[in-house]
Amino acid sequence: MRAIRCVNYGEPSGLTIENLDEPVPGPGEVLIDVEAAGLGYVDALFVRGTYQVKMPLPFVPGSEVAGTIEAVGEGVSSDLIGTRVMALSPRGALAEKIAIPAVVCTSLPDDMSTSAAAGFIVSYCTALYGFETCGHLHAGETVLVLGAAGGVGMAAIDVAKAMGARVIAAASTAEKRDAAKAHGADMVLDYSDPDWRKALDVLVEKRGVNVVYDPVGGAYSETAFRCLAPGGRHLVVGFANGEIPKLPLNLALLKRASLVGVDWGGEMRANPKIMSPLLRTLTDWVVAGKIHPEPTASFPLAEAGDVLQRLLERRMVGKPVIQVNA
Ligand SMILES: NC(=O)c1ccc[n+]([C@@H]2O[C@H](COP(=O)([O-])OP(=O)(O)OC[C@H]3O[C@@H](n4cnc5c(N)ncnc54)[C@H](OP(=O)(O)O)[C@@H]3O)[C@@H](O)[C@H]2O)c1
The missing domain is CATH 3.40.50.720 (NAD(P)-binding Rossmann-like Domain)
Known part of the structure; x- marks a missing residue:
């Protein structure tokens, strides 16, 4: 699969696409065919190695994904295959596939685009x-x-x-x-x-x-x-x-x-129960047309490093979303 990988801490503009092995979903996990990944300022700090917590090397940057469940690990219902979902993961979003726990996935309302979902949570x-x-x-x-x-x-x-x-x-x-x-x-x-x-x-x-x-x-x-x-x-x-x-x-x-x-x-880690009512309210608002999370800026995977660099240098307008399959 195509993925962006950070091997040494440094300027994100140096990141390039590599071919990596596809992950295999473990017990309780799902494999997501990633369509889009949302990026934020913190993702860029992780690549530079200047965030308050350092990400162990090497790692695939990106913590917000949206796509379709393609396979499930042991203990997860195969009924989930084909479901469009959004999720958070500490790393791994800038790759064509990601394996993450099924419990962190939220299914998307029909009228929410994958691009909007990737930059949402x-x-x-x-x-x-x-x-x-x-x-x-x-x-x-x-x-x-x-x-x-x-x-x-x-x-x-x-x-x-x-x-x-x-x-x-x-x-x-x-x-x-x-x-x-x-x-x-x-x-x-x-x-x-x-x-x-x-x-x-x-x-x-x-x-x-x-x-x-x-x-x-x-x-x-x-x-x-x-x-x-x-x-x-x-x-x-x-x-x-x-x-x-x-x-x-x-x-x-x-x-x-x-x-x-x-x-x-921090609140979510201390009190994980807050997550589902927050997301329910927000997805209801999307369906009702009360909020409009369409990203202002979309880029292909090859430009992910430049996008992270632009975030660090104050040159990005809006929430950038990477179209991982583009
Ligand atoms: N508390 C939480 O739970 C939580 C959750 C997510 C993110 N965050 C934090 O929220 C902050 C913003 O994240 P984001 O993803 O929205 O970042 P972003 O898209 O890069 O936006 C940050 C904005 O800060 C302004 N800014 C002012 N000085 C800057 C500088 N020296 N370098 C870069 N930007 C500068 C820029 O606007 P102007 O050019 O108009 O000034 C920029 O648009 C980050 O510090 C992140 O850690 C907190």
Whole structure:
């Protein structure tokens, strides 16, 4: 089978396609014929070897897959063969076949494309868990999404809109802001402008925002926290900017505001039961047309390394999905 394999940590642009043996599904596993794989910033950090946890070498990168079950291992019903599914796996998505436990697979609604499913689970579950459980977002509130044209940011726009919020999307280039607007943001903001807080004040008529969704970190975070309305919630989602910010705690007191960590992955490991209601709500919303997870960017397998490089270098617009059979 064709696969991308990371043999040494380094720049993802150096990754190439190799021919590897097909995996054989073990007890409790299914073999998936992978059609599409979703990529995120973390996948690129794994290849560089700079994520907080190092992936043992060699490994096939990519943690989100969608495709069709082709074979089953011992103890798994053969009725599953032919089912279209999406799943998470710690590694292995950038390959034509993957063997993973049957229990981590979710079947796709008929009207959800495999491309949409491949980029769905991580960013949409994080958004719903973040806004609902951590942020207590209410309809009518105003949300500021940082890094809004990234994979996590685009899903946040979609989910916040589905929950009835007014969404302001912050992104660094006109192309990214256009993409965020096309994905449903009500307003956009150029947060590469050092005076972006003033521009936001104009947008919200100095009333502040109720929730900040922050997958970026760096200097953006403190400014965003200062933009909260009284009682606001700042959701800490990630640090794509590289720098982990510090916050003067008097700001939380003065604004009666909360700083809330959104570790969906950690929560899922500690409490796996949260996964199925989250996914059920989200797939129901897909079927009802309340959310629109179609990826903004699709690429063939041969370009996967370049795509990961672009994520590291802030050059990707939207959630990239790799068409593994292309
Ligand atoms: N908490 C959770 O459960 C959870 C789940 C999934 C992912 N995450 C985290 O969420 C973050 C975003 O992931 P993602 O897959 O959405 O990444 P992404 O698609 O690359 O988006 C990240 C965005 O951050 C902005 N950014 C600002 N400074 C940057 C820099 N120096 N380098 C790269 N991007 C920069 C970019 O937008 P602008 O150019 O517009 O600034 C970019 O679009 C990551 O830190 C990831 O670890 C957290």
